[in-house]
Amino acid sequence: MPATSHHSILNLPGEQRMLDAVRAGLGWAEEVRFAVAFTRFSGLQLLVDPLGELLARGGRVKLLTSTYQHLTQPEALEVLLGMDGLECRVQDGRTAFHAKFWWFNAKQGGECWAGSSNLTKGGLASNLEWNLRALEPESIELTRRQFDGLWDRWDVRPLSQELVHGYRARRHRERRPEAAPPVLWAAEPMGPAPDPSPAQREALQKLAELRARGERRAAVIAATGLGKTYLAAFDVAASRARRVLYVSHRLEHLTHARRSFAQVLRGHRLGVVGGGYLELNADVIFATVQSLRANTVLLGRKWDYVIIDEFHHAEAPSYQPLRALLKDAFLLGMTATPERQDGHDVLEWCDWNIAYEMRLPEAIERGWLLPFHYFGIADETVDFARIPWRNGRFSIEALERELSIDARAELVLEQALLRGFDGPKRATVGFCASIRHAAFMAEAFNRRKQHAAVVSGEQPVEVREELYRRLADVNDPLEWLFAADVLNEGVDIPAINSILFLRPTDSASLFLQQLGRGLRLYPGTEVLTVLDFVGHHRSGWETVKALHSPQGTGARTPIGGFHLKLPRDCEVVLQRRTEEMLKKSLHTLSRRERCEEAYRTLRDELGRPPLPLDLWHRDELPSLSDYRHVFHTWLECQQAQQDLPSWAVGLRKDHPVRGFLATLEKDWQLPRVGPYALLWGLVTRPEDPETGYEEFFQRYPQWKVEYAPLGKSGAWKSLTKNLPRSVLSHERLAPSLRELLGDDMLPQVEGRMLYTVNKDHLERHGGVLRAPSDLALHVPYSRPEIVRHFGTQYDPTRHNLGILWFGQHGVIITKLDTSGAKKTHRYRNHFESPLRFSWTSQNKMTRTNSAGLKLLEHHQPGQALHLFVQRRSHEPALYMGEVRVAQAQGDAPMTVKFDLERPAPPDVQVELADVTP
Template sequence: MELLATNLPGQLRMLDVIRRALKSADDVAISVSFLRFSGLQLLVDDLKRFTARGGRVRLLTSTYLGITQPEALRVLATIKGAEVRVHLAKNPLQGFHPKFFVFQGAQTECWVGSSNISKGGLTSNVEANLRHDSEQALEEALSAFEMIWEHPDVWRLSDELTDQYALALLQSATQRMAVSQVLVPEPRVRVQPNSAQAEALVNLARLRELGETRAVVIAAPGVGKTFLAAFDAEAAGAERVLFLSHRLEHLTQAKKTFEQVFGTRRTTGLVYGELKQTQAEFVFSTVQSANALESTAFDYVVVDEFHHAAAPTYRALLSKIKPQFLLGLTATPERQDGHDVLSLCDFNIAYEARLIEAINRSWLVPFHYFGIADETVDYSESIWRSARLNLEQVETALMLETRVAHILEHALEKGFDGARRACVGFCAGRRHAKFMSEKLNERGLCATYLTGENSLEEREETYANLENPEHALEWLFVADLLNEGVDIPGINSLLFLRPTDSATIFIQQLGRGLRLSPDCEVLTVLDFVGHHRNAWLNMEVLRDAAAAPNASTLPEFDLTPPKQCEILLDDVTREILLKVRRFTRRKSDWCEETYRSLRDEKGKPPFPVDLIGRADAPSLGDFRAVYGSWLDCRKTFYDADPWEMALEKDHLGWELLAQCEKNWQQPRVYAYALLWGLCAAPRTPKEGYEEFFERYPRWRAEYAPAESTNAWQTLEKKLGRLLDGKALNAEVFDQIPSSALLEHVELRLQYTLEADFRLRHGGVLRTPAELVVHRAYTRQEIVNHFRQQYDPALHNAGVITFEVGAESHIVMITKLDTSGAKSEFHYVNQFDGPQRFLWQSQNRQTQENRSGRAILDHKEDGASLHLFVQTKSHSSPHYLGKVDVESVEGNAPMNVTFSLRHRLTDELCELWLEGVRK
């Protein structure tokens, strides 16, 4: 049993102490200074179960500094069997700081320390709560608690007390606002890029240096894509900018953003409807209105929500405009309404920061997700049209009085973090949104609804009211709105009130509440989960695949949320999700759905290149495993041209196309460029090779004349009979029309080429200090954290040395299980308890040679030794932090014992040590 709860990574959290104790205790006494929904919502179900089985709980908190939320007190008052008292801070100079957690029962213990009942106090703040279980300590703690419990300034919780406290807080807030309004405003400080924007700006500048004219940035909602566009337009020296969007809200917000960055250096104007401010230097226009612009002389074009850019209206406009640089912005290029958009920027993904990374890096606020069983609705097959929802049927099914009561009960109980509620509910359609608004208003709550039918002015006024602390509006129900783009940082709670039919739409909607806000440290998310085929989609979105198991992991689902986030499921929801998950689609079904979806979006048969950038799509390897080759896939769906249908597996044409679908694991681009050149008839291979680097200017970073490379040797090895000297076998041209050959080869090669470019040249360079202990990293990410781009020719060793500034670093990447390797590469690597790792070197390494001494003498040499361990075959290595040499035995190989500076958690011990416990 641990003695200290600090909430530090890998150590005990106070949340887990309380939850564990509530399962076995009979009598609980808790005293905290502050009580907030961000902590109470994590415990409310545990407290209800505790009192339901007859447990006695006394909870004491205070009004000190006005931090305790009145609404949280109201929820406590509804828990049957809970006794609650409040210390009233009559003297503003008198603080109230006692933190007791006394649990009596089968395991009697007392924790005294620093945690309040808040998200920070229970899970994320660095705290110090010490466990005591001696009889004397328990008696003294209980005696102190009883004395405070009976203090004259402590009152029983009542509706009257809560009302008075809430009124006092409101009056205090009003006074502070009145004072702030008469203060002289501080001089405006020029806005600066945040860390995500700074990283993206480096990559965008590098692409322009390489000659690229188009790129896309994929980043989670709330990371600041519009600000990034403004900063990059400034970096590119843009004098005339066109900002395109299909939503009016996006344009007005974007205009304000660019004005913050450029100040008065550029004139700005809006173009939509009857408004035609076309003479401005920076024009913010809907795509429909932009098609009517008289002048298309813009040197920098931004396409917001780039996933819409394949629509005919966008394509018509972009074909007329020839800017020096075009930047697409999107959070989800793989949206169902996204179409074939990445091809519009030649698959130049300049930067990517998806939702999980953005939360982990504190660019977005963390969430508490509550999966609540939705048993009031019959999710029968009638609500589905093939794989899509029948929204008319869904609306009718969801509009139930009993469901409203169910939703409201949980929304009020789980609450919100912030000065007041600012809640958005996502509905199935206009009727559903109106119904929810009306039903809450009937119950005395202030609610409204918006749809795409509302004017821009109506929408912006409602958004402002929702954020205004003096306005009564707290509940906003929407349909076909807030799926993208609109920035409302004041939102602190979300309700998902309809079945999900798209994980990417769920990401966009979740992003509405994840903007950083000084008044909210956690977003409260209530998802009403029904028993239907898509119930598992949202859970997959919330999974942090690179995180090691920890106290927040749901073990039955092998699901770990992002840093400082929690996923809480009631028992019925767990049963629903376990049942739904058992019927997950087969790989063949996944490939078929993806192929059909891509074909519908593009309006023509897709190719491997169309899988790029789609986080929800199978890999090309998955398609090859199901169909054998992409050609066979096209034949299966009757999309093959007549010449394709004639190709059989023993034909050279089939063999060439199949080879183009394989990743040859080349450390340089030369062989692919030469193959591209061979197919670029009537050019000579040398001319085609040179033209490849004109077609893909970003590959100039690796350019070398073909004759100075080993490209021909690689092709001879990979293509064999497909070559006839220094040309393709003539039979290939007999079987594949020359007019189709280069296109079909290129659309296959691009899949590997784009992945290779991002692997070797597209990494975001970071520092060793940004590595997170126990997190999994790809080899490329490891190298990038030591300020270098990944080079397979240099960085595939097990021990790599880096110089970062004046600091030296030795990185060790090793495997626990080497049984799948050749016998000469079998090493004995294993954990010896939670703070030791036994490592065996390569057979040629000794205690005397240079590489061996570098490891053994790393401290004396002033080098940091970093250990990464691959726990499963084909998995990414987990970072175990800096380690020290404890002992060494033997030579060729050496057997070294490393001491870990970061102790393995209980969860990792169970997973990695096969029974070893703390």
């Protein structure tokens, strides 16, 4: 029976979409009739599974579509042709066909929808569409007869292979010019110089501000596809640098970078060094890191500006000669993912100065990258239990052997053809376990009459670039590239519209790098199709979890008790069997087991016992709070792993060293960095902590923004409050600490303290400033993120209040559960309805004092009140939008009732219900 409560659907954010209504109808109907002008994979791929399930249970499906304007994809028609039991006819005449009609019926009743939604991603989910529902039996019967009239029109033909072939040929002849790929491989500048994109303009402003403060080091963390190379060229031009060194570990990256710089720096001489090139007589040198080690000319040259591409590689030994070149140069490190699998913090190269950060989910949210449709395909062709698991990953030799089987290749091809692609032609990249695996997949596909090729790091750059050009060319038959050791980073092929994950992914960051290959905006493509072949193995859940975007405004997908939140217009579709497998893998390891496994993996990667700092920026690993929850202290974790430092063996539990180190693992919630700087000074200069305090700001120059002379910083008072009395007295640390720890004292202190210090810096100084218009309704924000959306960096001394004012904008941040607060601060805040929120002020506010009047009268033109609601303390706050004061009563405190502009959607009401009185 019809499950929807809506009589009309507009695909508004946070509300029911036509996609939801159609999926629901397919779930209960026995008979369906659809009439849609356009059928594209972007919509059909989201309905393939529910359509298949309806047909499998004996349901009947009639689908009428058209070739009008040549927007229907012939490949999508072939999928419909191959669905047993589905009847499809095509209106193929001169009459314009605009029908959009969805009809469902069963013995218990029926429903039909008419409106504007085609069988496309936009029509079903992301465009503003308007569809009206009818339930009356008379309407159901009338529209059935009308549909049957269209079904039998003279210009409507049964779908056949002959029809598809003819339509494809006609469509190809009349293909629109914008479908052709742009020229990406031109050696010389073409056309006018490009203008910076919105993301690049934001980053350029931040880099300029950083240089104006006298900083000489910066990192830009930006998702693949946002144009980091062009950004570097724009910033070189802005800085007026003349001697520029651009470094990467692959020649292929450098040739692409040289072309991008040529478009921007028209008056500069550009040269490449490495891979047989030795073009030293240039203003801007693009050099492989391997070529630098023996090149005395480059190592001896004085540079104005040094750029390290794919910056996350910079801790490798081959990059160390670069450090000598940075004395007088401005350093820009660029990466999509600074998190290294070996645990090294490459941000140390740039003094932890993150000039700009734009991760993949936010870039999709802002429309700067394509959305994706992710399909989790159950892969039971491979027995992963037979593959050895070492050092947190599968044995490559055994993995490639088990993956290179015909049954799996058949599954991959079948599913890839079924789910299709969106774009001028198929341009699919399959990420493989090894070169041998990639070669096997290409050969298997070619045997099945597909046009496939291998691309790997063993091929010359010219061969790889020719393959990339062919994949992008709509007139070239090449449609599949199977990749090994390349295409993870540094190469941009905007034409890619489909990605296959054909091996278990080692890390979330690698998965996102590979996903980013297909997310560039491209004419004729509105969505990236992603197929992940999920097997019975422990890392199966990591790739799905990597898609989670807490601030995403897209659909929520519940998986095994976990609510997956997605960026705008993105979808995750899991086969039923896939979801069962993921649930099993999710619950296979307890929190303790995950912590222990992550510890061992880190130890193997680092070659030493890890410390809490090694968890920083490793989102795929448990957090320090997870370890504290399981083991209470890091030493107890190491003891459980039989990995205690020698000085800790036999140390009693109440020893001051244990208490001291455990205290450093807690977040002290400090408003300023001074106490941490003083602690560092006490460790490095026990006889002269004031000098050590000053040296902290030289060692970590990113914190100069919070520097205050020690006597004015309040650091001593705060440190005395937070450290145990047994370790700090008379402005000295207890001698027993140094006697026991010796030379290990500073690494142990930094390895704990810097975990919180880094987090504090990111919260207070590392964020990009936004505007209120960038806020998304009903998504969670931390307090620092809220503040930054009003053009200000977060300051704990100013912004930890219930009401904040930013010019014409008032911000109310309140929580529903105040039971943990002092009795005098327990306020009653609750939703009276989806459109009405009741809020209690602090005790000093009245309806007549200045604070109360400022709130109650804040409704003039150009002014706004914004409401954020959190469930409990220390949780993110959901943005409820702009509100207006409806009424106020009482004083000190007063109760204010706010009217919301948009009602809280059902899922938000459920989320907040358990803490609402």
